[in-house]
Every structure is written in structure tokens, then in C-alpha cells.
Amino acid sequence: MLQRVILIVLDSVGVGALPDAYKFGDEGTNTLGHVVERTGVELPTMEKLGLGNIIPLKTVRPNPKAIGAYGKMAEKSAGKDTTTGHWEIAGLILKKPFPVYPEGFPEEIIEEFERRIGRKVLGNKPASGTEIIKELGEEHMKTGYPIVYTSADSVFQIAAHEEVIPLEELYRMCEIAREILKGDHAVGRVIARPFKGEPGNFVRTPNRKDFSLKPFGATLLDILKEAGYTVYAIGKIEDIFAGQGITESVHTANNDEGITATLDAMDIVKKGIIFTNLVDFDMLYGHRNDIEGYAKALKHFDDRLPEIIAKLKETDLLIITADHGCDPTTPGTDHTREYVPLLVYSPSMEKGVNLGLRETYADVAATIAELFGVGAINTGTSFLKELPLKVGV
Known part of the structure; x- marks a missing residue:
């Protein structure tokens, strides 16, 4: 049976404007697509998982023999910020956006x-x-x-x-x-x-x-913790959820530390979820319109991803996604309203599979909840049964 999930959020690595992006002034944005197009960066490890099958990418080829499951997810919540995106990944959908202050605070x-x-x-x-x-x-x-x-x-x-x-x-x-x-x-x-x-x-x-504002309802993390599973938070995950639903946490200064902490956690956590946020894409490069820096950060993650894959057990499930976009090729420096990538892999998967377009990030929470048998997350649709797994669930 699957016993552990490694969930990695590549902060801001969006894959194209959502249909309602015009409401946010984000028409035509595509963080990953534009960075790849401008820099020619190659990402062979994620290409092997199926990244090039999600959207056309200049130097990341479609892979008919992808070993992972792949797709993209739309954001159902009203917003395009870190908290909104992560809460939705954990099963909470925000109907009203958080307030913003373009003229400063009252x-x-x-x-x-x-x-x-x-x-x-x-x-x-x-x-x-x-x-x-x-x-x-x-x-x-x-x-x-x-x-x-x-x-x-x-x-x-x-x-x-x-x-x-x-x-x-x-x-x-x-x-x-x-x-x-x-x-x-x-x-x-x-x-x-x-x-x-x-x-x-x-x-x-x-x-x-x-x-952070405390989540307005129970998230996947709360449910897993209540059921006795480890919820190991890496990077700013503990902050995003105001400490709720977390059993252990490690704060990190950059992507490299976050990847190393994830590898270390794989030696510690036996049953449960390792939830990692890699913030450099957004904080250092997206918000500063640093296209080359963004590409180097993508390559660095791709170069280290084999270390994570090598440590996966037959009973592990790796999920790689994002929380919003932050297209560094646009004139502005703000987050962008985009689809996010979905890459899923386990050594027990018999082949790659197309998970298609998911209607909400909450499909991740629904999948993990079904995997651990902790009840349904009704805000999303599980894709667990779509994965060609050799081990039982």
C-alpha cells in the first residue's frame, strides 16, 4: 500500500493564463513557457516525467514514454496569491479574494x-x-x-x-x-x-x-494530523497554514536548502506527507523579472530531482505542482493568474498517463485523502484510480 506522499510546490511556476486571466490583467501570461522560450533551458528529468506533454515547451520535448502522470490544474479560488494557492491544494477553496491595497492601507x-x-x-x-x-x-x-x-x-x-x-x-x-x-x-x-x-x-x-491568517476551515493537513499521520512541513508551509495541521516543520532559506531538507525528511517520515515549498522561483526571480535567474533555478531543481526520485520507495507517491504564476517576462512584477503543472510519479507506476485538465488544485487534496483513507475532500476530484499503480491503495 502507498504510505507516503512527497508534495513539492514550485512556487509560481505557472503554465499558461487561465480563461479569467483578463480580470486580473494577466492575459497571455505563461511563466514556464516564456522562461523556456527566452532561455532555451533544458529540463531532462521533468521531461522524463512528462513535463513537455503538459504544454508546448521549446526545449522540453513531449515524451511518448513518460514515466510519470502529467496534467495541469486550474485555480478555482478567487485570487492568485501564495496563501490562496496552497490552501486550495490542501482542499480549501476561497470564494472571496483576500483584500489588496493598491493605494496603501487606510x-x-x-x-x-x-x-x-x-x-x-x-x-x-x-x-x-x-x-x-x-x-x-x-x-x-x-x-x-x-x-x-x-x-x-x-x-x-x-x-x-x-x-x-x-x-x-x-x-x-x-x-x-x-x-x-x-x-x-x-x-x-x-x-x-x-x-x-x-x-x-x-x-x-x-x-x-x-x-498568516488561519485557514477558515479544516484542510487536508488537519485531517491527516488528526488521523495520526506525520505532516512534515518544509520551507514556508508552516507559515502559510499558520501552523495548523503540522506535526513537524523545517524552515529553509532557499531552494537548495528546501531540496536537501526534503531528502533528509525522506529518511525520517515513515507514514504521512512531506510538504515542501520552493520559494526562490517566485521571491528571487519572478517578482524581479529575472528571466535568466528563473531558468537557472528551474535547472537546479531539475538537476537535483534525480536525488529525490532515487530515494522513492514502491510505497511512495511524488507530486510536483505550483501555486500560481509569476511570469518574469511581463512588464509587471506581480503574480499571474495561471494554470499550474501536475507531475505525479511512483516507482510502482507501470507507465505514464495523461491526467488531463483538472478543474481545481483541490484534486491533489482529494487524491491524498483517498490514498490515506481519511475521508473524501469534496472540493476536489481524486485522480488516484487513474494512476497505473502496481501496489494496492
């Missing part, structure tokens, strides 16, 4: 925040995290005022120099913001964005911390 929110932290703030506008500390970092160091900013995502971000506002105090400020941002202003995440250095040479540190 006066009443900022005034209440300033009152409770005992100091003024700088910024309060949408901005790139690296650019706003260039712009306001020196003033922040002189005044001690934290920098508040947002983006096209539903986020309230607080940047502070670690020598001006110590980490514990920055995290406390984030907890205060999280308490304030409720109801109509319930943003998906409050994020601590510490940095260090001198004016003209500021760099963000690895001490970022997310304070």
Missing part, C-alpha cells in the same frame, strides 16, 4: 497600528521590498520608524533594520498588525522583512517571518 488601520506600537511608520504604499529599503532605509535608521508596504498580493509587510528594531520587537509589531487586520481587512499575510547593512548597501536577512 488611515484608520495605520493610525491604530502606530498607536499600538508607539511610533510612526514610513511608506504605506505598494513597493518592491528591495526598492523600498533603498528609498526609506536611511530615514528609518535616523527615526526608528518601521517601513510599512504592500504589493499586488494581500500582504502587510514591515521592514526594519535589525540594529534599529531588534527581531523580537519586529515580530511583536507583526503580531499587533495581525490582530488589527481582521474582518474586511483580513490580509492573507503579515510579513516581517528584516534587513541589515548601511545606506546604499542594504540587504534583507534570512530572518523573514510570516504571520
Whole structure:
């Protein structure tokens, strides 16, 4: 019987605009397709699994002898952010999008925040995290005022120099913001964005911390934990789910650490799910329109993927997908409303199979729930029986 799932989210690796992308200003976007087209990057390991069978890719060929199952999934939730995408993968579909603040946060929110932290703030506008500390970092160091900013995502971000506002105090400020941002202003995440250095040479540190909204209902993770299975979270998974449904977690600084942590977890977890987010595609390359960097990150994952495949047992199921797009070839730097890839593999699969177009990311949750026999996830449709597995389920 299948006993373990390794679920890897390639953060932002979308595979083409959804039919409603025009509502988000994302017509014609295709993160993976455009990066491959512009760079000619080859991804032989994922090609072997069937990546080139999902959409046409210039240098990733269709593979009639693919060893994996392949398809693509549409996002049913209203939104295109990290939290929305991951929650849907775990079976929760968001009917109303998280609030966003293209003009900055309302006066009443900022005034209440300033009152409770005992100091003024700088910024309060949408901005790139690296650019706003260039712009306001020196003033922040002189005044001690934290920098508040947002983006096209539903986020309230607080940047502070670690020598001006110590980490514990920055995290406390984030907890205060999280308490304030409720109801109509319930943003998906409050994020601590510490940095260090001198004016003209500021760099963000690895001490970022997310304070996420708690899921509005039980997710696949809650159900698995309640049933006694291990839910091992890697990267920012614990933050995205506000710690709910997690039995163990490892925070990582980059993709390479995330892949290594996944391999390490495969030595530890016997029954349950290893749930990994690889954030570099989105954070370092998509949002910065770095096409070459994005391609190198894809190649790096593809180069290390054989290590994961080699450690898979007959009773393991590997699922690789994404949570949204972030096409670095577009003029903007925001997430993009896209389909996401679906690659599924187990050493016990007899052949590859086309899983087609899935109506929701929640099909992943429905499949995993059926695999572990923990009840149905009614928001999605399981594809477990479509997999040609030699072992029983």
C-alpha cells in the first residue's frame, strides 16, 4: 500500500493564463513557457516525467514514454496569491479574494497600528521590498520608524533594520498588525522583512517571518494530523497554514536548502506527507523579472530531482505542482493568474498517463485523502484510480 506522499510546490511556476486571466490583467501570461522560450533551458528529468506533454515547451520535448502522470490544474479560488494557492491544494477553496491595497492601507488601520506600537511608520504604499529599503532605509535608521508596504498580493509587510528594531520587537509589531487586520481587512499575510547593512548597501536577512491568517476551515493537513499521520512541513508551509495541521516543520532559506531538507525528511517520515515549498522561483526571480535567474533555478531543481526520485520507495507517491504564476517576462512584477503543472510519479507506476485538465488544485487534496483513507475532500476530484499503480491503495 502507498504510505507516503512527497508534495513539492514550485512556487509560481505557472503554465499558461487561465480563461479569467483578463480580470486580473494577466492575459497571455505563461511563466514556464516564456522562461523556456527566452532561455532555451533544458529540463531532462521533468521531461522524463512528462513535463513537455503538459504544454508546448521549446526545449522540453513531449515524451511518448513518460514515466510519470502529467496534467495541469486550474485555480478555482478567487485570487492568485501564495496563501490562496496552497490552501486550495490542501482542499480549501476561497470564494472571496483576500483584500489588496493598491493605494496603501487606510488611515484608520495605520493610525491604530502606530498607536499600538508607539511610533510612526514610513511608506504605506505598494513597493518592491528591495526598492523600498533603498528609498526609506536611511530615514528609518535616523527615526526608528518601521517601513510599512504592500504589493499586488494581500500582504502587510514591515521592514526594519535589525540594529534599529531588534527581531523580537519586529515580530511583536507583526503580531499587533495581525490582530488589527481582521474582518474586511483580513490580509492573507503579515510579513516581517528584516534587513541589515548601511545606506546604499542594504540587504534583507534570512530572518523573514510570516504571520498568516488561519485557514477558515479544516484542510487536508488537519485531517491527516488528526488521523495520526506525520505532516512534515518544509520551507514556508508552516507559515502559510499558520501552523495548523503540522506535526513537524523545517524552515529553509532557499531552494537548495528546501531540496536537501526534503531528502533528509525522506529518511525520517515513515507514514504521512512531506510538504515542501520552493520559494526562490517566485521571491528571487519572478517578482524581479529575472528571466535568466528563473531558468537557472528551474535547472537546479531539475538537476537535483534525480536525488529525490532515487530515494522513492514502491510505497511512495511524488507530486510536483505550483501555486500560481509569476511570469518574469511581463512588464509587471506581480503574480499571474495561471494554470499550474501536475507531475505525479511512483516507482510502482507501470507507465505514464495523461491526467488531463483538472478543474481545481483541490484534486491533489482529494487524491491524498483517498490514498490515506481519511475521508473524501469534496472540493476536489481524486485522480488516484487513474494512476497505473502496481501496489494496492
